[in-house]
Amino acid sequence: MLKKILLDKILFLDIETVPEFRDYEEMDEEKKELWAHKSRYQRKDDLSPEEFYESAGIWAEFGRIICISVGYFVLKGDTRNFRVTTFHGTEVKILKKFKQLLAQHFSGPQHLLCAHNGKEFDFPYIARRMIIHNIPLPYKLDLFGKKPWEVPHLDTMELWKFGDYKHYTSLKLLANIFGIPSPKEDIDGSMVRDVFYEDGDLERIITYCELDVVTLAQVFLRLRNDELLDDEEIRRV
Template sequence: MQDLRQKAKNILFIDIETVSGKASLDLFDERMQEQWERKAINIRNDDHVSAFDLFYRRAAIYSEFGKIICIGVGALYWTSSDDNPRFKVKSIAGDDERAILLEFKELVEKYPQNQLALCAHNGKEFDFPYLCRRMLINKIKLPESLQISGKKPWEILHQDTLDMWRFGDYKSFAQLDLLAALFGIPSSKSDISGEDVTRVYYAEKDLARIRRYCKEDVVVLAQLWLCLNQYDTIKPELIVRAE
């Protein structure tokens, strides 16, 4: 257990929820609308919908056309009462993306930046670059823990559970929910899935529901990390979900 304490020290498990930057394409200025139409030509479109309709369906995954509305953050910790690891998760959410990013930056900078490891599922290809790009767009200086430019590979402490599962097989992709099913980890998808987030945010205006979903994804992420490192998962009664 001491080994786990050392391994989990200074790891923050994160998950971001993103939506299209506007409720519909026509709310962007003309220049950005033109840019989306160019982008849409190269996006898979099996239903052959218009660029306008494709925006609502797919813009959330592109940092140039989407925005972050929720960041889930969790960490393993121990108490003095026993050796059982515990897990605490919270979410930072709202309509003001810049405020969300500033609060997240403030949180991560409480950790020693040369030791902090951010962990996400597919984080190296989605969460981490998305966070960096949206911070730059919002004119926020990147925290050192998100900086990769000019660093040697061993100086970048990011962890990615998808990377861990690939074992070097980079053509392989496995969703978090699939790996949760394989390892018997309770799913976070009982309420909504990532594809529903834009609709739940703009049409249903239910940010609280998205916050709950995001926190559960972080719980699943941490449990998967434990499984991939061959540790027991956290007991449900030892998971704390903060408001």
């Protein structure tokens, strides 16, 4: 069935998130109480809400998006290119630029969004942050009233599950078992908060995010039994 999907109708994406505030103390007292309640089941080893706050970026209610990287195929005859770009700046700017991209180039009935673990993280996180900022949801993220088969989302982790609801596999592991060359990443997801707030190195995070988008596309190609992308086919725009 994946072979029936047109490659140039898919928008591959990945997001990077951080806690909304640099430090726990920047939250008001009501927000601190809400954070303690929200995180109570995730905190281990008797961590206090303050000590656990560095992980707040995984929740849309307590985090924010610092970049969205996207990639898409451009097919012309026998020529295949994969173009990658990133939206960054204020969160409102990121979300509006992303919405504009969807409206102008990926709004048709055949267009799909693809992410790894996207149905659990990327897609709902973007939608929630849009609502928080009073940005009307684009059609591709507004799932109200849609039947499961009408949801325009692909999730490479879900595709790999084959119906196994308890099976989690990272993008990095899939790349390894599929023989996809591992990108030369100098950070991982657990380091994004520190690289952003302590080092102030957004460009380093963007590079990491874009490499994940390329890996995502490579994994999708392997799931279709297609040839992997060569370096010459990948372009940053």
